[in-house]
Amino acid sequence: MYIPKYSEVHDLKLIKSFIEEYSFATLLSQTSEGISANHYPFLIDQEGEDLVLWTHLALGNPQWKNLSQSMKALVIFTGPHSYISPVYYKDPLNVPTWSYTAVHATCACEVVKDSQVTKDLMKRLVSHYERKNGTNWNYELPEDFHEQLLKAIVWLKLRVTSVEAKFKLSQNRDKEDYLGVIEEFSKRTSENDKDLLRYMKLTMPEKMK
Template sequence: MYIPKYSQVEDLKLIKSFVEDHSFGTLINSSSDGVTANHYPFLVDQEGETLVFWTHLALGNPQWKQLSQSLKATVVFTGPHAYISPVYYKDPLNVPTWNYTAVHASCDCEIIKDATTVQGLMNRLVNHYEAKNGTNWNYDLPQDFHEGLLKAIVWIKLRATSVDAKFKLSQNRDKDDYWSVIEEFSKRTSENDRELLKYMKLTTPEKFK
């Protein structure tokens, strides 16, 4: 991913938090069949200075077989984004642009076969998203039905070998323009725009404070 220095994020804690908030990602790999991209919910952990992602695929999905052969993949997570009009700037002699947030992780892959690990991951995934959804379904299923479901999926562990995080949020503008964009988004009420404002404030360059 092309990342000018001004939009590069290296704070691993912030990156992990971003992924947790935008955990429905895109898993991309290359094989003899070409380039494959699919979309899955992910869990994320941190091991030292390394991020680890977990997801599961349907047994009938050929992507897991491709991953078991190449053992390499890229995971992409995207967050809030918005069109930026020149009218937000102090100087009208400008052109439109787009503010956005994204994380790309290059990963080594591992197919998880241990039944206990798979069960633990499934419990964790359900509990995580049920809590976020506010529904708290208790995952109480008949054992044979549950075992059949687990046999129909494949869990993948993806250990990041590199992580690129790009928060392009008007940091390349001058101070007046930067704060003018923040002022504009402070007036907005949509979830996307409020979250974009949050990331602008979290990554405000020191020169603008």
């Protein structure tokens, strides 16, 4: 990913938090027929100094077979983004741009074969999204039905070998322009725009304060 210095993020705590918040991501892998890209929910763990991602695929989805052979993948997490109009700047002689947030995780992959681990992962995944969704489905299923469902999916463990984070949020502008963008987004009410403003404040350069 092309990342100018001003938009590069190195704070691993912030990156991990971002992945947890925007955990529905795109998984890309190379196949003999080209690039395979699919979209899955992910869990994230810390194992020592390594980040580990977990996701599951339908058994009929050939991507897991390709991953078990190539063992490499790229996971792309995207967060809030927005069009930025030149009217937010002091000088009208400007052009529009786009503010956005993204994390790319290059991973080494393996298929999870332990049935108890896959059961625990599925329960954890459901619990995670039930909380985020504000619901409380308790995952109580008849055991035979549960086993049948688990046989129809494949879990992957993806150990992150490198991570790139780009939060392109007007950090390259002068202070007046930067604060003009913040002022504009402070008026907005959509969740996307409020989240973008939050990340602008989290990554605000010292020169803007």
